[in-house]
Amino acid sequence: MGKVILITGPARSGKSELAETLALESGKAVVYVATATENPNDQEWHQRIQQHQKRRPQDWVTLSVPVELSTTLADAKPNTCLLVDSxxxxxxxxxEEDEISWENTLFELLETVEMVAADMIFVAEETGWGVVPAYPLGRTFRDRLGSLVRQLSRICEAVYLVTGGHVLNLxxxxxxxPAPKS
Incomplete structure (x- = not known):
């Protein structure tokens, strides 16, 4: 297994910038794995994506991977550093996946991370520090992301929290x- 790092924190805290810095410091060829998709009707979203793109060195390879993350990680070459944002x-x-499908997807991702020889840096948002979402889909998102972050952190070499313009090495x-009881 390569070096695995998780960077988490609130919106606009600098998570992606820290991830980019660590990827550069790896000294390896960087593959930026973008999970977002562009929407031509959303100019503000397009500007956010462009802001991220402008910060990246020209020699980084960018892959758009909105869903098939495990497959992308499994295909990584050992001498690379994958930056997964977000x-x-x-x-x-x-x-839209039902709970059983989601659990299988999550298991597959975690299993893949443990088998990949490339370095990996994951960026994740913290969502559970506010009020409980009023809608079922919002609660599902919060719970799934929280569970993913907790489980992924157990197999990471380093976990960072970026908040208030500061980095904490958790x-x-x-x-x-301890691992949650099933």
């Missing part, structure tokens, strides 16, 4: 909880 968008892209400052 898990929240990936979860949102799969919200792997140094804290200790992981």
């Amino acid at each position: 898990l929240g968008t990936w979860v949102a892209n799969l919200l 792997s140094v400052l804290g200790s992981p909880l």
